[in-house]
Amino acid sequence: MNISANIEKTGLTKEQIEAYRPAVSDALDRLWSGNEPMTGWVTLPVNRNQEELNTIQEIADIIKDEAELLVVIGIGGSYMGAKAAIEALPKDASGIEVRFLGNNLCTDYYWETLQEIKEKNTILCVISKSGNTMEVRTAFEVVKPIMVEKYGSVAEASKRILAITDEETGTLRAEVSEYGYSSLVVPSDVGGRYSIGTPVGLLPMAVSGIDIIAFLDGARECANDAGWDHDLADYAIARHLLEKEGKSVEVFGLCHSRLFYLGEWMKQLFGESEGKEGKGLMPTSLTYSTDLHSMGQYLQEGRQIFTETLMVVDEPSVSIEIPGGPQKGKTVADINNAMIGGVISAHRQAGIPITELHIQKLDTRTFGQLIYYLETTCAITAMLNGVDPFNQPGVEAYKKEMHRLLD
Amino acid sequence: MNISANIEKTGLTKEQIEAYRPAVSDALDRLWSGNEPMTGWVTLPVNRNQEELNTIQEIADIIKDEAELLVVIGIGGSYMGAKAAIEALPKDASGIEVRFLGNNLCTDYYWETLQEIKEKNTILCVISKSGNTMEVRTAFEVVKPIMVEKYGSVAEASKRILAITDEETGTLRAEVSEYGYSSLVVPSDVGGRYSIGTPVGLLPMAVSGIDIIAFLDGARECANDAGWDHDLADYAIARHLLEKEGKSVEVFGLCHSRLFYLGEWMKQLFGESEGKEGKGLMPTSLTYSTDLHSMGQYLQEGRQIFTETLMVVDEPSVSIEIPGGPQKGKTVADINNAMIGGVISAHRQAGIPITELHIQKLDTRTFGQLIYYLETTCAITAMLNGVDPFNQPGVEAYKKEMHRLLD
Numbered sequence: 001m002n003i004s005a006n007i008e009k010t011g012l013t014k015e016q017i018e019a020y021r022p023a024v025s026d027a028l029d030r031l032w033s034g035n036e037p038m039t040g041w042v043t044l045p046v047n048r049n050q051e052e053l054n055t056i057q058e059i060a061d062i063i064k065d066e067a068e069l070l071v072v073i074g075i076g077g078s079y080m081g082a083k084a085a086i087e088a089l090p091k092d093a094s095g096i097e098v099r100f101l102g103n104n105l106c107t108d109y110y111w112e113t114l115q116e117i118k119e120k121n122t123i124l125c126v127i128s129k130s131g132n133t134m135e136v137r138t139a140f141e142v143v144k145p146i147m148v149e150k151y152g153s154v155a156e157a158s159k160r161i162l163a164i165t166d167e168e169t170g171t172l173r174a175e176v177s178e179y180g181y182s183s184l185v186v187p188s189d190v191g192g193r194y195s196i197g198t199p200v201g202l203l204p205m206a207v208s209g210i211d212i213i214a215f216l217d218g219a220r221e222c223a224n225d226a227g228w229d230h231d232l233a234d235y236a237i238a239r240h241l242l243e244k245e246g247k248s249v250e251v252f253g254l255c256h257s258r259l260f261y262l263g264e265w266m267k268q269l270f271g272e273s274e275g276k277e278g279k280g281l282m283p284t285s286l287t288y289s290t291d292l293h294s295m296g297q298y299l300q301e302g303r304q305i306f307t308e309t310l311m312v313v314d315e316p317s318v319s320i321e322i323p324g325g326p327q328k329g330k331t332v333a334d335i336n337n338a339m340i341g342g343v344i345s346a347h348r349q350a351g352i353p354i355t356e357l358h359i360q361k362l363d364t365r366t367f368g369q370l371i372y373y374l375e376t377t378c379a380i381t382a383m384l385n386g387v388d389p390f391n392q393p394g395v396e397a398y399k400k401e402m403h404r405l406l407d
Numbered sequence: 408m409n410i411s412a413n414i415e416k417t418g419l420t421k422e423q424i425e426a427y428r429p430a431v432s433d434a435l436d437r438l439w440s441g442n443e444p445m446t447g448w449v450t451l452p453v454n455r456n457q458e459e460l461n462t463i464q465e466i467a468d469i470i471k472d473e474a475e476l477l478v479v480i481g482i483g484g485s486y487m488g489a490k491a492a493i494e495a496l497p498k499d500a501s502g503i504e505v506r507f508l509g510n511n512l513c514t515d516y517y518w519e520t521l522q523e524i525k526e527k528n529t530i531l532c533v534i535s536k537s538g539n540t541m542e543v544r545t546a547f548e549v550v551k552p553i554m555v556e557k558y559g560s561v562a563e564a565s566k567r568i569l570a571i572t573d574e575e576t577g578t579l580r581a582e583v584s585e586y587g588y589s590s591l592v593v594p595s596d597v598g599g600r601y602s603i604g605t606p607v608g609l610l611p612m613a614v615s616g617i618d619i620i621a622f623l624d625g626a627r628e629c630a631n632d633a634g635w636d637h638d639l640a641d642y643a644i645a646r647h648l649l650e651k652e653g654k655s656v657e658v659f660g661l662c663h664s665r666l667f668y669l670g671e672w673m674k675q676l677f678g679e680s681e682g683k684e685g686k687g688l689m690p691t692s693l694t695y696s697t698d699l700h701s702m703g704q705y706l707q708e709g710r711q712i713f714t715e716t717l718m719v720v721d722e723p724s725v726s727i728e729i730p731g732g733p734q735k736g737k738t739v740a741d742i743n744n745a746m747i748g749g750v751i752s753a754h755r756q757a758g759i760p761i762t763e764l765h766i767q768k769l770d771t772r773t774f775g776q777l778i779y780y781l782e783t784t785c786a787i788t789a790m791l792n793g794v795d796p797f798n799q800p801g802v803e804a805y806k807k808e809m810h811r812l813l814d
Contacts, residue, residue: 076700104697105743106664107723108769114727134734135696138742141732193701248712249656249689257513268701275702275709282656282710283702284691289542290511292805293483294600294675295682295690300801302682303689305655305712316514320521325548327541327813335545335813336512342809349804362515394707397756398699402749406734406742 001225002360003373005235009344010307010353012241020237020384021229027383028233031376038390040189041375044197045219045368052184053213056199059162059182060206064094067160069120070207071113071143073102074127074200075135076268077192078164081371082204084265085196085215088258089364090317095209102126102139110142117146125207127164127200129186131172134402154179164199191390193268194375211364218368222376232373235309235355236380242307242353243281243385249306250281251299255288255340256313258362262370263287263311269374273389274382281307289339300350307353312340315361408632409767410780412642416751417714417760419648427644427791434790435640438783445797447596448782451604452626452775459591460620463606466569466589467613471501474567476527477614478520480509480546481534481607483675484599485571488778489611491672492603492622495665496771497724502616509533509546517549524553532614534571534607536593538579541809561586571606598797600675601782618771625775629783639780642716642762643787649714649760650688650792656713657688658706662695662747663720665769669777670694670718676781680796681789688714696746707757714760719747722768 007017031042063070072082079100086098097120101113116122124143128136147157158179165172167185176183184199195201197219202212239250250270254263263285274280286295288310299308316333327335347354359370382389414424438449470477479489486507493505504527508520523529531550535543554564565586572579574592583590591606602608604626609619646657657677661670670692681687693702695717706715723740734742754761766777789796 075697079697080701104664104694105739105746107725107727107739107743109664110727110739111725134742134746135700137732138729138734138739141729141734142727142739145730248710257511257516264698264701267698271702271705271709275705277708278710280705280709282705282712287511290482290486291671291674293542293802294487294671295678296805297799297801298678298682298687298689300804301684302678302687303655303685305689318514318518320514320517320549322545322548323552325544327545327548330813332512332514332517332545332549335541336514338809338812339512339541339805341812342805342807345808346804350801392704394704394757395700397707397753398703398746398749400749401752402745404752405745405748406737 001221001369002366003222003369004358005231006356006358007234007238009348010238010242010355012238012353016241017234017237020240021233023384024233024237024380027380030383031379038189038191038194040187041194041197042223044190045216045372046223048216052199056184056202056206056212059184060203063123063207064096067121067123068096069116069122070096070098070125070204071117071122072098072100072125072127072204073136073139073143074100075103075133077195078127078136078200079103080193080261080265080268081196081201084261085201085205085210085367086208087261088362089210089367091209092211093209096207098204098208101143102136105135105138110139114143114146117143118150122147123160123162125162125164125203126172127186128172129166129192130170131165131175132170134399162203164203193272196371214364215368218365219372221365222369222372232377233380235357236377236384238355239281239307239377239381240384243279247305247307247353248282250283251306251308252283252285253288253308253310253343254285255311255336256362257287257290259311259313260287266374269378272392272395273378274385274387276387276394279385279387288343289336292339292343299352300346304351307355308347309355309357310340310343311357311359313359313362317362408628408776409773410629410776411765412638413763413765414641414645416755417645417649417762419645419760423648424641424644427647428640430791431640431644431787434787437790438786445596445598447594448601448604449630451597452623452779453630455623459606463591463609463613463619466591467610470530470614471503474528474530475503476523476529477503477505477532477611478524478529478550479505479507479532479534479611480543480550481507482510482540482542484602485534485543485607486510487600487668487672487675488603488608491668492608492612492617492774493615494668495769496617496774498616499618500616503614505611505615508550509543512542512545517546521550521553524550525557529554530567530569532569532571532610533579534593535579536573536599537577538572538582539577541806569610571610600679603778621771622775625772626779628772629776629779639784640787642764643784643791645762646688646714646784646788647791650686654712654714654760655689657690658713658715659690659692660695660715660717660750661692662718662743663769664694664697666718666720667694673781676785679799679802680785681792681794683794683801686792686794695750696743699746699750706759707753711758714762715754716762716764717747717750718764718766720766720769724769
């Protein structure tokens with residue numbers, strides 16, 4: 001495993017942590033039992049569907065050969081995971097540009113994307129379990145006629161549309177039947193925020209040039225390694241206890257700028273899994289050292305309502321030496337490490353509980369480990385908090401009001 | 408004024424707000440008195456230094472003519488303001504690419520930027536009051552020899568370096584004297600987070616093709632309009648009262664994706680001005696509707712520790728109609744407006760206090776108004792909270808520890 005959590009600087013004692021080990025063991029048993037709803041993601045990297053993986057690779061190869069641009073129409077769990085991976089990971093030269101749409105309702109952004117679609121040889125990939133998500137449906141309806149105009153007919157446009165949706169039901173599956181789009185399946189036992197290891201995440205990643213088998217290998221390594229005695233259990237317990245002790249926010253301090261969208265993905269994972277019944281640490285992310293020059297003052301001397309989880313990449317992918325000035329001979333990574341050490345000391349002096357989450361290096365296999373590690377941590381903390389990690393009863397509230405306003 | 412705040416949905420009463428009007432009036436008097444330290448930004452858009460503005464425009468014109476890329480080396484207040492403007496605003500065709508460096512210590516990001524410098528005709532702009540900020544110094548030392556190699560000599564490279572720094576003191580000013588860099592001045596009575604209207608923000612904005620006179624005109628309109636009876640005072644008072652009533656986080660809900668970096672700039676403005684002595688709302692930002700599909704569950708049903716400020720752009724810059732499906736004939740902006748209405752209803756049902764901050768349109772003059780509006784709001788709330796809006800005693804803590812580790 002290239003991932004490790006260190007909770008020594010949280011101020012929690014060994015005894016406090018140990019007391020929760022049986023509860024974590026129970027939680028892991030439940031996750032692996034096969035009897036809990038929406039836990040399909042747990043065994044996915046271990047019991048792979050090789051046939052489906054072959055299909056994903058084949059479709060990705062065709063797209064990379066035939067197109068310059070893949071426009072993925074998706075939002076939430078149908079967007080964040082692939083986006084996080086594409087921003088963080090190395091890609092081989094065969095990969096093409098992947099751009100997202102339907103992840104917002106911003107006309108300026110629409111406009112730019114529509115220009116790109118008009119200019120570049122484009123494939124559309126629409127991702128939605130039902131096909132009814134308002135943002136996704138809006139984007140799809142706007143883009144479809146542009147594809148028809150560009151490629152000459154509905155039939156030709158339809159050849160360039162791939163749908164990732166429910167196997168049987170929903171508007172989008174019905175359109176697949178009617179127009180003959182290619183399609184892949186969103187598994188019914190995996191929720192959106194846990195779906196990066198399904199076609200939802202894997203297809204866009206593969207098209208961008210990411211080695212999805214290495215990603216799944218990493219996830220499997222973490223799955224096989226996970227157990228009650230693993231340090232991810234420590235982290236999960238610490239999160240539960242820190243909230244119990246009065247913290248209400250978790251700051252993810254991302255110490256590498258390529259992790260920015262991972263932070264966005266983590267906000268959905270943790271916020272949507274744990275934020276219910278008036279409970280859960282409110283997740284927020286900062287990128288260091290950038291944000292030490294904006295939020296540093298607040299962290300040091302503002303309201304001490306938060307715990308901090310530092311996401312540290314230990315080995316830089318490239319070495320850059322400083323050729324002059326007071327730090328001559330050191331590398332940029334040396335300065336970054338000193339910055340991280342400085343943050344830890346200063347924040348400990350302010351009494352902030354700190355978890356260090358070390359990522360040995362930012363490669364695809366390690367990223368696969370990390371995703372699975374975080375998903376498992378999150379599920380365990382939610383279960384310790386007594387909430388269901390896999391539902392999201394509150395997300396319908398604004399949608400209901402929005403539909404009322406549109407009708 | 409194209410900016411207005413509506414605090415009707417905060418749950419605060421008129422009486423509660425009215426009670427603070429004399430205190431706001433006092434705060435505004437202090438800001439405008441000329442006797443308070445670091446309040447130079449207050450009168451800057453009104454008492455313009457026309458000579459300096461001419462110089463900024465001339466330098467920007469030369470850079471745009473001669474270079475393909477401006478690399479701005481700066482962090483915090485020497486980065487955020489210009490970045491927020493460049494991401495949000497329309498630019499004329501004469502503008503060139505502006506890229507930032509020294510805003511992080513990420514080797515991957517360095518690597519990409521160094522490749523760009525090698526490939527493109529580049530001007531460097533180093534922004535630092537002292538010249539000693541570690542991130543900025545590191546980036547400058549790494550880039551200098553690349554410029555020397557590329558342009559053949561120290562003298563030729565120095566012609567392509569512009570420093571924005573203290574008028575008299577500091578390492579960077581000394582280098583200006585030694586190597587003959589062009590230079591502009593960081594005023595001594597304006598702090599970093601309030602410096603967007605000084606050469607720090609204006610020069611990069613002008614090079615990117617933004618009309619900086621329109622920006623300053625907007626700021627002046629807001630300055631001339633500000634008074635105790637203005638609705639920005641309502642917003643400032645509401646922020647103070649909501650914290651007093653037990654809220655500890657302010658969520659800036661950005662309803663336009665081009666406002667993302669404005670949200671980052673706001674986090675520095677509010678967090679660094681107010682986060683001291685264990686006080687201040689912790690600022691965080693979300694982009695809607697994207698983040699309703701990640702943090703929506705938490706907002707609706709998680710810990711109710713936050714107040715929400717919706718940043719709404721009323722007029723879209725372009726109209727995009729939906730040609731099919733259930734919303735046929737509506738525009739993307741219609742759906743966005745329904746989304747905003749849906750959020751307001753759903754969040755009010757959850758008891759979240761909401762301020763609506765309306766921005767009539769996202770043009771440069773309005774952006775100038777908005778910046779000044781937010782700066783004034785922030786200064787007033789900080790003064791109501793009894794803290795100094797213009798110092799940042801806590802930001803040195805991690806730097807001290809970092810330097811200790813490097814020595």
